Amino acid sequence: MRDFIRVMKALSDPNRVRIVKMLQHKVMCVCEMRAALKIAQPSVSKHLKILEDAGIITSQKEGMWVNYGLTDGSASPYVANLLGNLRHWLEDDAEIADIVEELPSIRREEICRK
Amino acid sequence: MRDFIRVMKALSDPNRVRIVKMLQHKVMCVCEMRAALKIAQPSVSKHLKILEDAGIITSQKEGMWVNYGLTDGSASPYVANLLGNLRHWLEDDAEIADIVEELPSIRREEICRK
DNA sequence: GGGGTATATTCCCAAAAAGGCATATATCTG
DNA sequence: CAGATATATGCCTTTTTGGGAATATACCCC
Numbered sequence: 001m002r003d004f005i006r007v008m009k010a011l012s013d014p015n016r017v018r019i020v021k022m023l024q025h026k027v028m029c030v031c032e033m034r035a036a037l038k039i040a041q042p043s044v045s046k047h048l049k050i051l052e053d054a055g056i057i058t059s060q061k062e063g064m065w066v067n068y069g070l071t072d073g074s075a076s077p078y079v080a081n082l083l084g085n086l087r088h089w090l091e092d093d094a095e096i097a098d099i100v101e102e103l104p105s106i107r108r109e110e111i112c113r114k
Numbered sequence: 115m116r117d118f119i120r121v122m123k124a125l126s127d128p129n130r131v132r133i134v135k136m137l138q139h140k141v142m143c144v145c146e147m148r149a150a151l152k153i154a155q156p157s158v159s160k161h162l163k164i165l166e167d168a169g170i171i172t173s174q175k176e177g178m179w180v181n182y183g184l185t186d187g188s189a190s191p192y193v194a195n196l197l198g199n200l201r202h203w204l205e206d207d208a209e210i211a212d213i214v215e216e217l218p219s220i221r222r223e224e225i226c227r228k
Numbered sequence: 229g230g231g232g233t234a235t236a237t238t239c240c241c242a243a244a245a246a247g248g249c250a251t252a253t254a255t256c257t258g
Numbered sequence: 259c260a261g262a263t264a265t266a267t268g269c270c271t272t273t274t275t276g277g278g279a280a281t282a283t284a285c286c287c288c
Contacts, residue, residue, distance in 0.1 A: 001128060001131070001204060001207050001209060001210065004131065004203065004204060005126060005127075005128055005131070008122055008125050008126040009126045009275095011122050012119060012122040012123045012126045013119075013275085013276080014115060014119055015276085017115070017118065017119070029234080029235090030234070030235055030236090031233095031234065031235085039276090039277075039278090040277070040278050040279080041234085041235075041236095042235090042236075042237080042238090042277085042278070042279080042280095043276070043277055043278070044235095045235060045236055045237080046236090046237090046276080046277090047276090048235095048236095049236085061235095061284090061285090063234095063285065063286070064233065064234050064235085064284080064285050064286060065234065065235085065285095066234075066235060066236095077203065078203065081195075081199055085195055089118065089191065089192065090115060090118060093115050095115060096115065112233075112234070123245095127245090127246080129246090143264080143265090144264070144265055144266090145263095145264065145265085153246095153247075153248090154247070154248055154249080155264085155265075155266095156247085156248070156249080156250095156265090156266075156267080156268095157246070157247055157248070158265095159265060159266055159267085160246080160247090160266090160267090161246090162265095162266095163266085175254095175255095175265095177255065177256070177264095178254080178255050178256060178263065178264050178265085179255095179264065179265085180264075180265060180266095226263075226264070
C-alpha cells in the first residue's frame, strides 16, 4: 500500500507530471527543467526527489550536471503501468503540447554555463 | 491535465484506496464503510465526494441509505485503467486483505437502524 | 587552491488536505 | 406531525505540501 500511495502522490502534482512528460522526449538536467517549468531550481530538485523516491525517474551524474531520465518501471508494477500509459495520456493536452514544443529550444549549453 | 490530477489525487489517500478495494466486493452505504474504516462518518462522506468528483464511484439513493459503487470508468480513460488495475493491485496487501475479510460481517441491518 | 557553476538541502511561509465535532437535511416510522 | 436515523455540510485544528530565498555541497577550470 505504501508503495502504491507513494507512486500516486508523486504523480498527483502538475509540475511533476510535466517533468515525466518532458523526460519522455529526452534526458534532462535540472536547469533545463527549471527553464521549462519556470519555477525555482530548489523546487525542481524537490520534485525530482519525490519522483525518484517513487521509482519513476533515475539520475546519473555527468560532471557538473545531473541527468534525469525515466526508469523502465521494472521495480514497480504501478510505475510500469503508469509510465506506459503516460506515453499516450495527456499527449493532446494543450499545455503539455506547448512545453514539449519548446523542448528542442531548451539546451543546456545555452541555459547553463553563462 | 486537470482531470488526470483529480483522479490521481483521489487515489493518493489510503482510506480512499481502501474504499475502492471494498467496493470491488460489494455496493456499500456510508455507515458500512464507516464501520470498516473506523473513522468518523463525516470523514467518510468527504472521501466519497472526492472519489465521486473524480468519476471513480457513483451513488444511488435507496430510501434512507445512499449506496455507493464503482463506475465503469467509461467517462475517463484514467479511471478505467486504474480501476481495472486495482482489481489485482493490492490484492496481496495484508491490510487490504484484513478489511476485505471482515466485509461479510459488516451488514447494514446490524450496524445501522439501532 | 580559488572562483564559478549545477545541484541539493534547509528554513520559512502560504495554501491545501484530512480528521473530528456540531449541525443541517432528508427519509422513515409511529 | 414528532422522533429517530442516514448522510451531507460547515467550522475548526493539525498535518502535509509546494514554493521561494538562503545556504551547503560537489564539480569544473584556471
